[in-house]
Amino acid sequence: MAKIIPVKNGTKKDVISKKASRLFREKGFAATSMRDIAEAVGIEAPSLYNHIGSKKEILQEICFRIANLFTSHITSVEQSTDRYAVKIELIIRFHIFMMLTDFENVYISDHEWKHLAEPYLSNFKNQRRSYRSRLSEIIRQGMISKEFKKIDPYVTVLTLLSAIGGIEGWHRSNKTVDARVLEENMVTLLLEGLKISLTEKKQKN
Amino acid sequence: MAKIIPVKNGTKKDVISKKASRLFREKGFAATSMRDIAEAVGIEAPSLYNHIGSKKEILQEICFRIANLFTSHITSVEQSTDRYAVKIELIIRFHIFMMLTDFENVYISDHEWKHLAEPYLSNFKNQRRSYRSRLSEIIRQGMISKEFKKIDPYVTVLTLLSAIGGIEGWHRSNKTVDARVLEENMVTLLLEGLKISLTEKKQKN
């Protein structure tokens, strides 16, 4: 009866993916049924299979699309000639940007990837590990060049990444903080903790 | 056949809860079946009901036990006469302590609470909101007293909380960082970003 109405520049598959994203985030992947998705789209569950291969496929495409965006971005940052503090700032800002512009999918890529099936699961975990390792390396080099405090790079990475992931809570509950304020505050909080302050520099020289 | 062997100072219910915690964290609440839990415990699924009321009940008890610990702690911090920077440090350290000593349950309370049933769900969300609000208030007062930079308190709370939650990643993947190093690094990173540095103080006076 009801027919999927694709929005401009989007296939019907995209409509399904978008509705599924919302539900995966709200209820979790495992607790979201194909009937839930179908209802959100406005069709019956079996009709979904005219557009997608399986429930797992939806999750795979979301997770890898997001993961690839982050991988591409860190590659471009690595190739730049900026100082390490600038590189980290670029990365923090990109994470915040992604969180603000594609919140549902970033959230899913962060929290629901464990429901991926093999071999996608292993692939995803490898990509995730690689990203963190490359980010650690930038921080490590920033410490060598005396831009950053000497603290454990991996602890720093995990702290930064999870801090940024926390925008999810803001996104849901507090619309009064505007995006620009959020971004500047987070960059301040995270980058200033990492950088060597002027007083510390004086002490070391 | 197999009988549950309760550990010292623990009921059989505690054994079930502990095995369930592990599975809820690894697979998520919705993706963990009663048969999964039973297998981990070493009995058949229906036997679980000699010790627990329902699957949901296990989750409820985990979530509220953890939430109550955090509520109690922030109450004691509020009543102390420490400076605001010390109060925040105490709270950060308590979060890290909880994450290190009761990791599985803290993780579940953080990530799986959405599967609580009403009225527990609303109760939990209220308690969560209240905790964040009280933490915001401490930070706000620290800004008024010029101990902290003037940034949005709520953004700060979300950043701190989610940063600490990120220990989960460390806990799983990197055993080479010891707990003390982790704690000191995180406190440095998070608290130094928040505090007004000496150079900034000089500029303002």
Next chain:
DNA sequence: AATAAAAACTAATAATCGTTAGTTTTGTGC
């Protein structure tokens, strides 16, 4: 208007879910 393809539908599959009922085994106190 006829035809072909795309996309909806209904009906039904086997599997798995949390849980209940009823029974048997195990452990405990006398």
Next chain:
DNA sequence: GCACAAAACTAACGATTATTAGTTTTTATT
């Protein structure tokens, strides 16, 4: 060793799951 309670078991319930098969309706093309 007898009785009672605790805790295990098997069998099965109805509900829900993702998905397939087969059919009908809608849309697009000529």
